[in-house]
Amino acid sequence: MPAYKTGKRTQQYSLEFKIKAVLWSHESHRSSKDVAQALDIHPFMLSRWRKEYREGKYGMPQNNKAPKPAGKLKAQDELQQLKKRIAELEEENDILKKWQRFQAEERHKGIGS
Template structure:
């Protein structure tokens, strides 16, 4: 007798995103600008950095070509957005550190206050 194993059935097959050549070209051109890192562009566009690296290679090889009829004026806007995102992330990190420090200070004061209450009980003071 031959045993039959049921094949897995996928009700919702995994979908892959299809990106236009124009999107890929803009992403690559943005990543090639001075002061911009591949990881930053990938994070801002919500794509994996390796995908962007592959697109950069394909762009160099001529497999991805930007539509020359469309101006890429939005690149400057996107660069400003990336810079704004970096600035906000730094500010967020600084604020988290400040909050953490304030919480530690609050705990310290609460412990000092509790120690003061405990020592006054032991000494019979009020």
């Protein structure tokens, strides 16, 4: 998770973490505020990451395409989308579990000192 620089107490997040946060915040059923709260980061930080992502600073190709309309989908396409959604939710759940363990370990370290 985040690592502290020496001297200042600023957190450094991995590129992978930033990209996943940005991608989650772009999903239609999630708000940026909810994503920021779930990841325990400030909404302004997420907004800055979104801007940097749009500008291509993360080495990702820029995607300015609008998502496909959810009109007439074949059953197979719908099944693929549902499987993808399940995988995303499982991944999000795993990240939240790891974050919860990290927070518990930090609290435990604070009590022990």
